[in-house]
Amino acid sequence: MLDTLLYFLLSLVLITKGADWFIEAAVAISAKSGLPKMIIGATIVSFATTAPEFTVSAMAAYMDHTDLTIGNAVGSAICNIGLALGVVIAVKAIPVEGDSFLHKSAIMLIAALTLVALTLDGILSSFDGIILLIIFVGFLYYNYRLQSAIFDGNEKKRDKLSLSEMRSDIFYFLLGATLVVIGSQILVKTGIAIAEWIGIPEMIIGLTLVALGTSLPEIITAISATLKGHQDLSIGNILGANTMDIALILGFSSQIREIKIQPQSLMYDFPFMIVIMLLLVIFGITRKRLDRWEGVVIILVYFSYIAGLFLFYN
Secondary structure (H helix, E strand, O other): OHHHHHHHHHHHHHHHHHHHHHHHHHHHHHHHOOOOHHHHHHHHHHHHHOHHHHHHHHHHHHOOOHHHHHHHHHHHHHHHHHHHHHHHHHHOOEEOOHHHHHHHHHHHHHHHHHHHHHOOOOEEOHHHHHHHHHHHHHHHHHHHHHHHHHHOOOOOOOOOOOHHHHHHHHHHHHHHHHHHHHHHHHHHHHHHHHHHHHOOOHHHHHHHHHHHHHOHHHHHHHHHHHHOOOOHHHHHHHHHHHHHHHHHHHHHHHHHOOEEOOHHHHHHHHHHHHHHHHHHHHHHHHOOEEOHHHHHHHHHHHHHHHHHHHHHOO
């Protein structure tokens, strides 16, 4: 069991470091190829920070551990707001840009509510997944239109570099992606082993340990941005990441294998996910800012959710 725990910790290191290299290389390649930084931030960085969740959930679906698939995706969405963003807000109040925050929040909520509606029959089918993927395409289109409106054709053209001039970035991009894939596979296997050893249901392991592990890139990014005085950047990244967790990850995973939805998800996990999302949105739009006490409330709601998991479903 000690070996299993060590492998679990190793998988977290591989995922975190791999995601770090993947993000930096993706940004560097995009910038050097002439893409505006705003487009990079709104798309590629969000893709990169959700790479661990995507790989772990897809791998779990492939290995026929669909409880881990749904637990990781939903647990990560809850963790991103309850822990990552909650801590950031509690440290320092964040002003909220009305339209951008509202629109991105609306897309996130649409994805979450659609997931709930589609799974009331206890199954997330391949067809259901296609509907979620359509929402994800809509999310991408919104970001594309947003960046087009900002730049309005006035962005200065940059000199594009050849592939040979980006060899180092491409190397770290591929190395980072490889580490994330390998780490994710180890994380799934060790997570399942730990669940069986402790006697905790696979779903709870997915919602807690695995979700926390795969959310590390978002958590680290949020804390880093706060330390640098740019905590407002964390909001957009986490709203986008949550939309991807639900629409992209579950939409894609359901194409690999039909996902059975446990009563626990419908009665407990999904409602908590909607509540914590609504809490963030209400706090953000009431006074056009997120105050420190609101961050504390969000953190308390998150830990209440975790406590309830072990109290009622262990």
